Amino acid sequence: MARSFQAQPDENSGALDSSRSLSDRVYEEIYRRISCDEWVKGDRLPTEVELAEQFGVSRTVVREALLRLRIDGLITSRPGAGSFVTGKPSRTVFEFARPGSIADIQRCYEFRVGIEGESAFLAAERRSQKRLEDIENALKAMDAAIKRNDLGAEEDIGFHLSVARATENDYYAKTIEVTTQAIRVGMQVASALSPLPPAERLMLAYTEHMSIFEAISDGDSEAARARMRAHIESSRRRVFVGT
Structure with missing residues (x-):
């Protein structure tokens, strides 16, 4: 079932409030999952289509979030293979x-x-x-x-x-x-x-x-x-x- 960001997030979910941009919210949720070891170094992330469905957003929004994660050195993208976790941010x-x-x-x-x-x-x-x-x-x-x-x-x-x-x-x-x-x-x-x-x-x-x-x-x-x-x-x- 697609996860929508329209509802107020649980205080421990790590999701951003509704005043933030959709790409920021997707970015932070992926960041949180990596920091909590839901996805660990070497793991392949779901595809853009799958992430868009999970978060209830467009693929464009997902691409913007993934770009930010690549800039921050947390993931890398391999042509034809997808995006992989390359670093772990601190949960602190x-x-x-x-x-x-x-x-x-x-x-x-x-x-x-x-x-x-x-x-x-x-x-x-x-x-x-x-x-x-x-x-x-x-x-x-x-x-x-x-x-x-x-x-x-x-x-x-x-x-x-x-x-x-x-x-x-x-x-x-x-x-x-x-x-x-x-x-x-x-x-x-x-x-x-x-x-x-x-x-x-x-x-x-x-x-x-x-x-x-x-x-x-x-x-x-x-x-x-x-x-x-x-x-x-x-x-x-x-x-x-x-x-």
């Missing part, structure tokens, strides 16, 4: 993310890679002594959080905001401000998933931030962009894959 994500937000958080990281990469690039080109001091102070706040063994979410956000403000373009800072909730959730999940001791995990993040600051301080805009992009992509992997 569901403990911290509000119902229906998994696809949003994934997209937020993807968006941040581009936006914050350019933010770091411009910060390096337009750096002033005052802005460099602000970024350095944000790093000092992160270091203090590490010494207190705190999660350091606000200090982390403060660093990204200080880089955005160094662009001298208010739109970058405003963009970071509206993504702060996703950043907080990401840090909570990464903390829960990390196999590293808390101090080591925090120091790893601190080192990545310090590397970005050094490139900005040196005026090396290309390195600043590359290091910021690599940092956010690494953060995404820590959240959704646990590595």
Whole structure:
């Protein structure tokens, strides 16, 4: 019997609420099933037709969801053979993310890679002594959080905001401000998933931030962009894959 997404989902189902797009809902449900080992690495997913029937949606909607899963490295498609599970996301994500937000958080990281990469690039080109001091102070706040063994979410956000403000373009800072909730959730999940001791995990993040600051301080805009992009992509992997 086809499963329709029109009804309100059970609170433990992992399905998104009716305000979300159909492709997001299919994406999150497949994500949930893989994380719960209903489909494990190497398993072949049902065909697009079968998935469309299960979820009560069109094949176009299913294709959009599968594309997102491929981008996230959770499945791979083989011509003529179908789609296969290649990775396992952590179920822990569901403990911290509000119902229906998994696809949003994934997209937020993807968006941040581009936006914050350019933010770091411009910060390096337009750096002033005052802005460099602000970024350095944000790093000092992160270091203090590490010494207190705190999660350091606000200090982390403060660093990204200080880089955005160094662009001298208010739109970058405003963009970071509206993504702060996703950043907080990401840090909570990464903390829960990390196999590293808390101090080591925090120091790893601190080192990545310090590397970005050094490139900005040196005026090396290309390195600043590359290091910021690599940092956010690494953060995404820590959240959704646990590595």
